[in-house]
Amino acid sequence: MKRLIHEPLVHFIALAIAIFGLYQLVSSQRHDADRTIVVTQADMERLASLYAVEAGALPTAQDMRAIVSDQIQQEALAREAERLGMAEDDTVVQRRLAQKMTFMLSDLEQIAPPSDQVLEDWLDQNRSRFEEPLRLSFDHVFFSSDRDERIDLAIGKLASDTETDWRAQGDPFMLQRRYARLPQREIVRLFGSAFATSLAALEPDQDGAWQGPLVSALGTHLVRINTRDRQRLPALEEIRPSVLQDWREHEQRRQTSDAIAAIVDKYEIVIEGTEDN
Amino acid sequence: MKLVYSVSSLALAAVLAACGAPESGSGDSADVGAAANSVVETASTDYAATRNAYFGDLHIHTRNSFDAYIFSVRRTADDAYRFAKGETVPHPSGFDMTIAGGPLDFYAVTDHAEYLGILPAMNTPGTALNDLPRAKDMFSTDPVKITAAFQGVGASVRSGVKIEEIYDQPLMNSVWLENIDAAERHNEPGVFTTFSAYEFTSVTTNSENGTFGGGNLHRNVFFRDAAPLRAFSTLDSPNPEDLWDWMDEQRDEGFEAIAIPHNSNVSNGQMFKLETYDGAPLSADYADQRMRNEPLVEVTQVKGTSETHPDLSPNDEWADFEIYTRLLGAYDVSETNGSYVREAYGEGLKLNEEQGFNPFKFGLVAASDSHVVGGAYAENDYWSKVGIVDGLPFNRGSVPVDPEKSWEDQPVTQQTRNATEWFSRWSASGLTGVWAEENTRDAIFDAFRRKETFATTGPRMKVRFFASYDFEDGLETDADLASKAYANGVSMGGDLIGDGRTPSFLVWAMQDPNAAALQRAQVVKVTSSGEQVFDVDCHSGAPDPETHRCADNGSGVDLSTCTPTGDGAAELKTLWTDPTFDAGQEAAYYVRVLENPTCRWSTWEALKAGTPPRPDVSQTLQERAYTSPIWYVPGE
Numbered sequence: 052m053k054r055l056i057h058e059p060l061v062h063f064i065a066l067a068i069a070i071f072g073l074y075q076l077v078s079s080q081r082h083d084a085d086r087t088i089v090v091t092q093a094d095m096e097r098l099a100s101l102y103a104v105e106a107g108a109l110p111t112a113q114d115m116r117a118i119v120s121d122q123i124q125q126e127a128l129a130r131e132a133e134r135l136g137m138a139e140d141d142t143v144v145q146r147r148l149a150q151k152m153t154f155m156l157s158d159l160e161q162i163a164p165p166s167d168q169v170l171e172d173w174l175d176q177n178r179s180r181f182e183e184p185l186r187l188s189f190d191h192v193f194f195s196s197d198r199d200e201r202i203d204l205a206i207g208k209l210a211s212d213t214e215t216d217w218r219a220q221g222d223p224f225m226l227q228r229r230y231a232r233l234p235q236r237e238i239v240r241l242f243g244s245a246f247a248t249s250l251a252a253l254e255p256d257q258d259g260a261w262q263g264p265l266v267s268a269l270g271t272h273l274v275r276i277n278t279r280d281r282q283r284l285p286a287l288e289e290i291r292p293s294v295l296q297d298w299r300e301h302e303q304r305r306q307t308s309d310a311i312a313a314i315v316d317k318y319e320i321v322i323e324g325t326e327d328n
Numbered sequence: 329m330k331l332v333y334s335v336s337s338l339a340l341a342a343v344l345a346a347c348g349a350p351e352s353g354s355g356d357s358a359d360v361g362a363a364a365n366s367v368v369e370t371a372s373t374d375y376a377a378t379r380n381a382y383f384g385d386l387h388i389h390t391r392n393s394f395d396a397y398i399f400s401v402r403r404t405a406d407d408a409y410r411f412a413k414g415e416t417v418p419h420p421s422g423f424d425m426t427i428a429g430g431p432l433d434f435y436a437v438t439d440h441a442e443y444l445g446i447l448p449a450m451n452t453p454g455t456a457l458n459d460l461p462r463a464k465d466m467f468s469t470d471p472v473k474i475t476a477a478f479q480g481v482g483a484s485v486r487s488g489v490k491i492e493e494i495y496d497q498p499l500m501n502s503v504w505l506e507n508i509d510a511a512e513r514h515n516e517p518g519v520f521t522t523f524s525a526y527e528f529t530s531v532t533t534n535s536e537n538g539t540f541g542g543g544n545l546h547r548n549v550f551f552r553d554a555a556p557l558r559a560f561s562t563l564d565s566p567n568p569e570d571l572w573d574w575m576d577e578q579r580d581e582g583f584e585a586i587a588i589p590h591n592s593n594v595s596n597g598q599m600f601k602l603e604t605y606d607g608a609p610l611s612a613d614y615a616d617q618r619m620r621n622e623p624l625v626e627v628t629q630v631k632g633t634s635e636t637h638p639d640l641s642p643n644d645e646w647a648d649f650e651i652y653t654r655l656l657g658a659y660d661v662s663e664t665n666g667s668y669v670r671e672a673y674g675e676g677l678k679l680n681e682e683q684g685f686n687p688f689k690f691g692l693v694a695a696s697d698s699h700v701v702g703g704a705y706a707e708n709d710y711w712s713k714v715g716i717v718d719g720l721p722f723n724r725g726s727v728p729v730d731p732e733k734s735w736e737d738q739p740v741t742q743q744t745r746n747a748t749e750w751f752s753r754w755s756a757s758g759l760t761g762v763w764a765e766e767n768t769r770d771a772i773f774d775a776f777r778r779k780e781t782f783a784t785t786g787p788r789m790k791v792r793f794f795a796s797y798d799f800e801d802g803l804e805t806d807a808d809l810a811s812k813a814y815a816n817g818v819s820m821g822g823d824l825i826g827d828g829r830t831p832s833f834l835v836w837a838m839q840d841p842n843a844a845a846l847q848r849a850q851v852v853k854v855t856s857s858g859e860q861v862f863d864v865d866c867h868s869g870a871p872d873p874e875t876h877r878c879a880d881n882g883s884g885v886d887l888s889t890c891t892p893t894g895d896g897a898a899e900l901k902t903l904w905t906d907p908t909f910d911a912g913q914e915a916a917y918y919v920r921v922l923e924n925p926t927c928r929w930s931t932w933e934a935l936k937a938g939t940p941p942r943p944d945v946s947q948t949l950q951e952r953a954y955t956s957p958i959w960y961v962p963g964e
Contacts, residue, residue: 101469106400106716108723108743117422150453195899223809225790225838225899227376236414240430240788243841268841269898 088126090119090322098122119322127315128152156310162302165295171287173298178284181294184234185251186280192217192273193224194264202264205273209261217261221273232280243268250274374518378810379763379780381790382772384434385412385703386525386588386760387548387629387695392503393439393527394485396699397447398478399715403701405437405510411702413520419700419711421719428706429788429842432759433767434521435514437507437701438548441526441561442485445503446494460493482657486531486542488566501558508555517768524555528587530566531656532598541655543596543662545589547571547622548695552584552773567605569614572621586776588693590626593634594655597666600688602675610679615687624776627669627783627954628694628758630704630713635920635954636670644852644861646922650755650785650949659749670854673916673957678856680914691779691821691956692918694758703759705786707949708890710756710929724751726933726942735943752945756929757785761953763792763819779821782919782955787843792836793820793919793955797829804834804901820918821956826963830909835864837900837921837953844923844951845896848878851904854916854957861920864904867897876907883924885948890927890935911962918957922950 098118102110110118125146132148165173174181192209194202205220218228226241238247246267253262253276263273287294374380388408389396400420411417412435416426439445449455450463457463466477484491504526511522525548532543545568549559560574568587575585592599604614627634632652641647653661665671669692676688696703697713704711712718721727725747728735738744761782764771775781782791792810796817806812813834818824824831839846849865863871866878883894900921925948927935934941941947 097469100471102716103471106719106723108717108720111720111722113422114720219807221807222805223807225792225810225836226380227378231374236430239842241841246841268845269838 086317087319087321088123088130090122090320092323094122095119123318123320124311124315125149127318128311130318131314152314153307153311156307162299162306165298165302167287170291170294170298173301174284174287174290174294177297180297181290182282182284183280184236185282186232186234187238187250187276188229188231188233188278189250190217190229190275190277191224192221192228192261193269194271195222195269197264197266197271199271202271202273206261206264209273217275222270232278242272246272250276255279375766377765378814379765379775380767381788382433382521382762382764382767383759383784383788384432384436384521384762384772385695385698385705386434386436386438386523386550386693387527387590387626387697388435388437388701388703389439389527389697389699390437390701391448392445392507393699394443394447394481395440396715397451399699399717401700401715405439405507405701406513408437408701409435409510409514409520409522413514417702419702419719420715421711423711423719425700425702425704425711426709427702428704428709428786429840431520434523434762434772436523436525436548436550437510438525438527439503439507440485440529441500441504441559442529442563443481443494444500444526444559444561445506446496446500447481449496449499450494457494457496457499462491462494485529485562486533486566488562488564490563495563497558504559505557515769518766521767521769521772523550523552523769523773525550526559526561528559528561528568528571530562530568530571532596541596541658541660543598544591544594544656545598546591547587547589548626549575549585549587550773550776553769554583555585556581556583569605569617572617575621576617584773585621586624586773587622588624588626589622590629590695590697591631591634592625592667592669592672593632593637593652594662595667596655597663599667600669600672600675601666602679610683610685610687612683612685615679615685618687619689623690623779624693624781624956625669625690626695626758627692628755628785629697630754630757631697632753632755633757633785634667634669636668637664639664640668640671641859641861644859646850646861646920646950646952649952650753650757652753652755654749654753659745670852670859673854674856674859677854677914677916681856689959691776691781692783692954693760693776693781694783694785694954695760696758704756704929705759707756707786707927707929707951708932710933712751712754718747718751718754721933721937723747724754726752726930727937727939731937731939735940748944752930752942755785759784759786759788761788761790778819779956780819781821782953784953785949785951787840787923787951787953789840789843789846789921789923789951789953790838791820791849791919791921791953791955792834793958794818794834795824795831795917795958795960796834797827797831799832799834799903801903804836804903809834809836818958820958823959823961825961826911828911828963830905830911831960833864833904833906833917833958835900835902835904835919837865837919839896839898839923841898844892844926845883845898846900847881847883847896847922847924847950849900849902850920850922851906852918852920853906853908854918855913857913860908862904862906865900865902867895867900867924873907881924885925885927887927887931887941887947890932892924892926894924896924914962915960916957917960919953919955921953923952925950 099110128149129145132152208215235247249265258276261273261275264271265274390405390408391397391402407417412432414431416424419425450457451467452458462477465473508524511524515522528547530545556578560571633650636647638648655662672688676686680686699714712724718724722729762772762775763780764775794813794817798816835849837849847867848863851862851864853860862876863878868879868881871878883896886893928946928949930945931941931947
């Protein structure tokens with residue numbers, strides 16, 4: 052042994068082994084301590100008991116998945132912040148570091164002003180949020196029974212005599228006989244969806260004329276559509292500020308969550324007691 | 329993969345509710361000034377002289393309520409108003425909440441004024457509050473410390489004794505102003521009405537028997553338009569009469585407000601007790617001040633109905649409806665007498681006959697009291713009240729804790745006990761209906777003032793109620809029914825002054841077109857000597873003239889699918905005369921409308937989970953509406 056120590060080759064090999072070992076050691080430390088997030092059974096029990104304190108109930112499996120996923124995200128962000136030298140390891144500090152890191156990410160990602168094309172596309176892809184709904188202004192004559200013989204009489208009168216007092220026809224209606232510019236969802240709220248659908252299906256070329264009977268959850272109605280504001284998607288120029296605001300909020304959220312995901316991706320995640328899923 | 333949890337359930341019992349106890353504080357209102365935030369009201373397109381029915385919820389909590397924050401609620405007043413306008417908002421338990429039945433017409437955030445916004449600040453790094461040992465405990469990882477810190481805050485709200493180190497009045501005022509600003513931002517005349525509002529969280533103590541429970545004396549305070557720069561809380565004084573003094577002062581300064589008491593059902597007999605808060609005899613001044621400040625009472629919400637109790641109304645077959653009797657955060661049962669609206673109407677009439685004043689001449693409203701910014705109004709889409717504590721079906725006991733198990737071998741834990749005693753008895757409820765000319769603050773607040781309001785347990789059925797000596801036969805089919813009823817009669821909330829003739833009552837109910845059909849309309853008559861329930865119009869035809877009961881309309885529910893069976897009425901309408909009318913006796917008349925039976929929320933949740941429904945609660949219920957009364961007052 053003593054002799055070997057004096058052999059240059061052995062020196063070299065020993066040095067190589069030492070270096071390699073050191074590298075192994077460093078890299079395994081990095082692997083185990085720096086780039087691996089281990090969620091132990093003890094961790095999970097602690098998280099579950101914390102949840103139970105707040106909730107007065109044990110977490111479900113679904114809750115547990117959310118809790119663990121939050122924990123991993125927090126841990127990854129905290130470690131990233133630590134790597135940047137922001138603070139030592141401590142639960143409260145970690146939580147704050149993760150928060151800070153999140154703020155920093157949202158802050159760092161300066162959002163470039165979008166081109167008109169981007170906004171046009173955004174408007175087009177999110178039509179439902181920007182669309183102006185169909186709005187109908189209409190009068191109705193109400194019959195509480197669908198077998199009322201006055202229904203046919205009223206149809207005849209209203210069609211033949213424009214002087215007929217339509218408000219005196221039918222049964223009293225508890226709410227209004229004339230509605231102005233009601234959006235579809237409001238018609239659903241007041242009359243139910245069946246009536247709203249049949250009203251919206253009436254042909255525009257019959258506007259101004261009495262039509263029906265239409266049936267609702269409340270009874271039977273003769274209707275006259277006075278005006279209609281068609282469902283339309285406003286042009287970008289009409290609503291640019293709200294489209295821009297909407298796009299910005301979404302873009303901000305997307306960039307922040309992408310940045311968080313990128314950081315989490317740098318870590319290998321091991322959750323004890325679970326198989327891959 | 330199998331995750332096994334072996335964690336003992338912890339007692340959150342004592343910290344569940346916002347509580348307070350009587351201990352006099354000082355009502356310093358000197359720093360109250362004007363917060364003139366009103367927007368310019370524009371003419372709305374929905375104006376109707378015969379008035380529209382508008383629906384809203386006047387009782388909503390956000391993250392700024394100290395208890396909601398501990399329930400993991402992080403949503404704001406803006407989120408609350410967005411929810412009411414139809415947007416989807418996440419629940420802290422991780423699912424989406426969307427309002428049942430479409431957007432509401434009005435909504436008010438009523439965060440607890442006590443320590444308003446303090447807990448969020450205690451949990452925010454960089455604030456002085458965050459550096460307190462109390463904050464470290466409250467948001468630590470030690471369950472014992474968390475519970476102790478939170479109980480400390482609850483005890484202070486109950487006792488009215490401030491915890492000076494967290495009583496940051498400037499911060500609370502700034503959060504109050506944020507809530508005012510949110511209300512202003514979302515108030516849109518003609519479309520959506522909001523009010524600046526908060527909850528005054530008073531609870532009596534039951535210290536003599538050493539329990540946590542006490543009588544709930546909570547009130548929600550609403551400002552007609554502009555609101556003062558601070559809110560009067562139990563930390564000023566837990567005595568509601570001191571709140572009324574403050575409201576009177578505010579009114580003189582131009583800040584018109586009303587307060588709405590709620591959960592009289594768990595007030596332990598305190599809400600309508602026949603003496604003052606301090607035990608003095610009631611007086612005409614007390615009655616005047618109470619009615620000036622509290623013309624309305626919340627009759628149904630998530631924590632049960634307060635109309636009446638089976639013990640008080642043994643002859644009312646529908647009295648046993650969503651009864652909830654546990655004192656806040658406790659398992660103690662609330663005293664029945666002095667806790668229910670119908671009994672209070674009778675006691676008020678008796679006081680008036682004997683002493684010439686009536687402190688209980690209030691109208692009726694309803695709300696959710698949701699602590700997750702959005703109310704759960706529908707039985708088939710329910711999420712209860714207190715955030716992650718009862719956010720999932722097994723938390724609230726509608727499905728067994730382990731779905732593999734039956735209801736027989738449920739573990740006895742803190743959680744299952746809370747579910748049994750509390751959460752499984754809670755309700756999907758309620759909404760306030762008002763009859764107003766248009767959807768504006770002025771029109772809706774005026775309707776509150778004249779008590780032209782009705783309460784529903786969730787569905788948006790509409791009820792009109794008028795009384796007159798001059799209603800002619802056939803009026804109910806008159807094309808101008810509503811305008812004639814207004815022109816010749818008194819509407820709900822009003823007084824009909826006697827002139828020797830017998831009045832007739834127009835009872836008119838219409839179903840929610842998106843909910844179940846109607847079964848019957850009833851008039852409840854209350855006098856100083858008793859009560860009577862009359863069926864006045866039925867889906868099954870005219871009621872029996874002797875028993876005043878409808879024939880069975882054959883409606884029911886198929887419990888295997890929760891599908892209603894049988895038909896009901898879209899509309900009920902009648903001109904009714906009281907067969908027991910006595911022109912010399914004062915009486916309160918209100919209408920109760922019943923839907924056909926439907927599945928209760930707990931049944932829906934069991935059905936969806938594929939488990940048997942919870943055996944110790946009703947599987948079906950009859951949703952209902954209650955109108956404010958019309959008081960018949962004998963003439964001179």
